[in-house]
Amino acid sequence: MKVKSLGEITNPKQWKNLPISMLKDSGFPVYGANGIIGFFDEYNHEKPTIAITCRGATCGNIHVTREYSYITSNAMALDNLNENECKLNYLAKYLQYRGLSDVTTGAAQPQITRANLEKINIPLPSLDDQIRIAHLLGKVEGLIAQRKQHLQQLDDLLKSVFLEMFGDPVRNEKGWKLQSLGSIGEVQGGLQVTTKRNDYGLQVPYLRVANVYRDRLNLSEIKQIGLTPAELTRVRLQKGDLLLVEGHGNAEEVGRSAMWDGSIENCVHQNHLIRVRVDSSQITPLYASFYINSPGGRRQMFRSGKTTSGLNTISSKNVKETMIAVPSLALQNQFAAVAGKVEDLKTRYRQSLTDLEALYGALSQRAFKGELDLSHVPLPHQDEEALDLTKQAKAEVTKPLTFQLPAPENRDWLAGKNRQKLIEFWLNAWCNHYSEAPLVASKFMESAYQRLVELSEQDAFQFDTPGKGFDEAKWYEEPESFGLKVHEQIKQWVFQALADGKLTQSFNDTDNRIELKSAQA
Numbered sequence: 001m002k003v004k005s006l007g008e009i010t011n012p013k014q015w016k017n018l019p020i021s022m023l024k025d026s027g028f029p030v031y032g033a034n035g036i037i038g039f040f041d042e043y044n045h046e047k048p049t050i051a052i053t054c055r056g057a058t059c060g061n062i063h064v065t066r067e068y069s070y071i072t073s074n075a076m077a078l079d080n081l082n083e084n085e086c087k088l089n090y091l092a093k094y095l096q097y098r099g100l101s102d103v104t105t106g107a108a109q110p111q112i113t114r115a116n117l118e119k120i121n122i123p124l125p126s127l128d129d130q131i132r133i134a135h136l137l138g139k140v141e142g143l144i145a146q147r148k149q150h151l152q153q154l155d156d157l158l159k160s161v162f163l164e165m166f167g168d169p170v171r172n173e174k175g176w177k178l179q180s181l182g183s184i185g186e187v188q189g190g191l192q193v194t195t196k197r198n199d200y201g202l203q204v205p206y207l208r209v210a211n212v213y214r215d216r217l218n219l220s221e222i223k224q225i226g227l228t229p230a231e232l233t234r235v236r237l238q239k240g241d242l243l244l245v246e247g248h249g250n251a252e253e254v255g256r257s258a259m260w261d262g263s264i265e266n267c268v269h270q271n272h273l274i275r276v277r278v279d280s281s282q283i284t285p286l287y288a289s290f291y292i293n294s295p296g297g298r299r300q301m302f303r304s305g306k307t308t309s310g311l312n313t314i315s316s317k318n319v320k321e322t323m324i325a326v327p328s329l330a331l332q333n334q335f336a337a338v339a340g341k342v343e344d345l346k347t348r349y350r351q352s353l354t355d356l357e358a359l360y361g362a363l364s365q366r367a368f369k370g371e372l373d374l375s376h377v378p379l380p381h382q383d384e385e386a387l388d389l390t391k392q393a394k395a396e397v398t399k400p401l402t403f404q405l406p407a408p409e410n411r412d413w414l415a416g417k418n419r420q421k422l423i424e425f426w427l428n429a430w431c432n433h434y435s436e437a438p439l440v441a442s443k444f445m446e447s448a449y450q451r452l453v454e455l456s457e458q459d460a461f462q463f464d465t466p467g468k469g470f471d472e473a474k475w476y477e478e479p480e481s482f483g484l485k486v487h488e489q490i491k492q493w494v495f496q497a498l499a500d501g502k503l504t505q506s507f508n509d510t511d512n513r514i515e516l517k518s519a520q521a
Contacts, residue, residue, distance in 0.1 A: 001125050001370045007118025009086045010078040014054065014114065050078040050092050052100070052112065059110035060100035064092050076114065086122060090130035093137050094122060097364040123368055132377045133367045140360045147353040154346050155215075158339055160491060162290050165335055169296030169325055176327045182320025185242075185278035185288070189316050190235055190269040191227060200226025207260075207269045212243045214256045214293045222264065235268045235275070240285040242276040243269060244292065244301075247313040254312045255301025255319075257292040259285045274319050283324070286339055287332040291324050405429060405447060423448070423489045431503070431518040438515040439503070441490050 006012070053061040054076045063075075081088060103116035125133070167174040181187070191197075191206065206225040211218055227235075237243075239262030248254050257276075260267075269275060278288050291297050304318035366372040405426045413422040430444050494516060497503040503516050 001123050003121050003123050004085065005118060006078070006120040006122055009122065009124075010081040010091075012052075012076050012114045012117045013079045014076050048088060049081070050088065050095070051075045052078070052095070052117070054112040056110065059104050059112055062092060062096050062100075064088065076112065076117065084127075086124055087127060087130045087134060089134035089138070091122065093134055093364070094368055095120075097368055123370065125370060125374075128379060129374050131379060132374045133372075135380045136377060137360065137364060137367070140356060140363065144353065144356045144360065147349050147356060150349050151346060151353070154342050154349070158215075158290075158342050159294075161338055162294065162335065164491075165331060166287075166291075166325065166327055169291060169294050170299065172325050174325075174327070176325035178323050179282075179326050180320060181276060181278075181288075181322045181324055184282045184324070184326065185276045187316050187320050188235065188275045188277070189246075190271040190273050190275065191225060191231060192271045193225060197226035200228065202227055202229060202232065204232060204266045204268055205264050207237070207243060207267060207273060209245050209248065209272050212245055212256065212258045212273060215258055215289055217258050217261065219263065222267075225268065225270070227268065232266065232268065237267050237269060237275065238262070238277065240277075240280070242278065242285055242289050242292070244274045244276065244314075244319060246272045246274050246315075247311050249311060251302060251305055251307070251312040252298070254305045254314055255292065255298065257289045257297075259289045274314075274316055276319065282329075283326055284329070284332045284336055286336050287327075288324065290335075292322070297322070297324070420489050424493050427490065427493050427497075428502075431497075435518040438517055439494070444490065 049065050051063045051065050052075060053059050053063075055074050065077075078091070081091065098120070100112060100117075100120075103120060104110050104112050105116070124130070166176070172178065193206075193208075203224045203226050205222045208223065210221070237260045239260060241260040242257050243260060245254060245256045248256075276288070278285055292301070300322050301314055301318070304314050304321070305312045306314075363372065367374075406429055408422050408425060410421070413425065426448055427444065430447070431439060494503060498505065498516075502519055504519050505516050
């Protein structure tokens with residue numbers, strides 16, 4: 001296999017910095033240390049190129065830019081790539097596989113110089129094989145992204161089920177009894193990590209902030225801590241214990257909670273985590289964790305937090321005083337049963353994700369070492385007919401919706417308190433019109449939003465805030481504007497439509513997803 005230095009096939013180039021005043025709200029993307037940092041309207045790359053972060057904490061990050069892009073001096077563009085020897089996507093994937101740590105200098109202020117980049121050797125198989133490698137790895141990357149999306153969708157599903165069963169914790173519209181977390185659970189601080197503990201004879205595994213996220217644990221790296229037998233008795237974790245983050249640089253992450261799964265024997269926790277051991281005769285740990293991580297629970301933690309030297313913290317006292325709605329144990333156990341089934345699916349997806357990531361690593365290693373037999377891998381279709389079809393498909397996807405949602409039958413539906421009836425009316429009209437196509441909630445919401453804007457411009461009705469017009473933030477985020485969030489209204493309507501036989505559901509094997517269609521199709 002032919003090998004050439006990066007400097008022989010491309011020209012690494014740093015451009016001058018732009019004043020902030022020159023960045024625009026629209027125009028061409030500007031790439032900096034963290035990918036796209038803004039938009040600019042001149043001095044741009046006409047063709048896609050590779051941008052490599054060359055300064056700061058993100059030094060070595062690699063981006064394939066869009067067409068007509070500008071790259072600041074915080075990143076370096078690989079200009080004038082000789083595509084008769086090396087394909088852009090192949091080069092990007094090789095550099096991502098290889099990494100750039102060996103050409104990065106400076107510990108406090110990392111940087112990559114043009115001279116160091118130019119020395120990197122690039123293996124160059126035939127152009128056809130470069131295309132095959134980039135295409136093959138891109139396919140696996142797509143599957144990895146799909147699995148991650150599935151995991152996120154399952155997380156979103158559980159949050160949705162929680163709100164449906166227990167209501168909004170802030171408003172507590174179902175009237176559950178409110179109790180302080182300290183009255184229904186034991187709150188315990190953790191161990192301070194010091195160098196003195198290295199001399200203790202008893203060493204056990206311990207959890208830290210990096211191990212605890214919202215309703216999930218990351219146990220990929222577990223450290224050891226020295227302690228006394230008395231300390232072990234006091235802070236040893238039990239399955240079902242809740243762990244809350246006591247301090248974080250991001251105020252939004254303070255108080256995030258996860259339930260300990262008991263997978264590590266004699267495990268303890270450091271003082272930047274607060275343990276809560278709930279009374280299981282009143283509340284389940286799973287419900288308590290979801291409640292703490294809900295918008296209402298997060299708001300309480302945010303309000304209790306204090307900031308010192310850039311670190312946001314809560315205390316054990318704050319945790320004890322956190323109020324939590326306590327529904328019946330029977331209802332909590334029903335939620336736990338649903339969560340168990342979802343967790344089984346997540347376990348399968350996590351294993352699939354792990355397998356795909358391992359496959360990607362193995363394929364990359366063999367491909368870039370020339371050990372992969374590519375003779376049976378077909379080239380992606382690149383003939384004119386295929387390109388025309390691709391352009392046509394993209395045009396269809398981006399083509400604006402032509403169906404205008406009808407004016408409401410009853411003007412009272414336009415008031416905020418009755419807006420759910422309007423959403424149901426429009427959903428019925430939408431599905432009747434697009435009877436052959438799957439229901440896509442995001443497209444419906446976009447169309448409904450546009451229709452409300454049009455009605456606003458026509459002064460067809462008064463909005464919730466007189467004189468201020470339509471508030472887009474309320475449309476998507478504020479439940480007070482509609483009584484329920486729009487996507488929650490859509491979900492409730494879908495459940496009822498399925499029960500009434502107005503909608504049917506089927507599995508799309510090609511796209512690996514469930515589709516909802518009108519029963520008239």
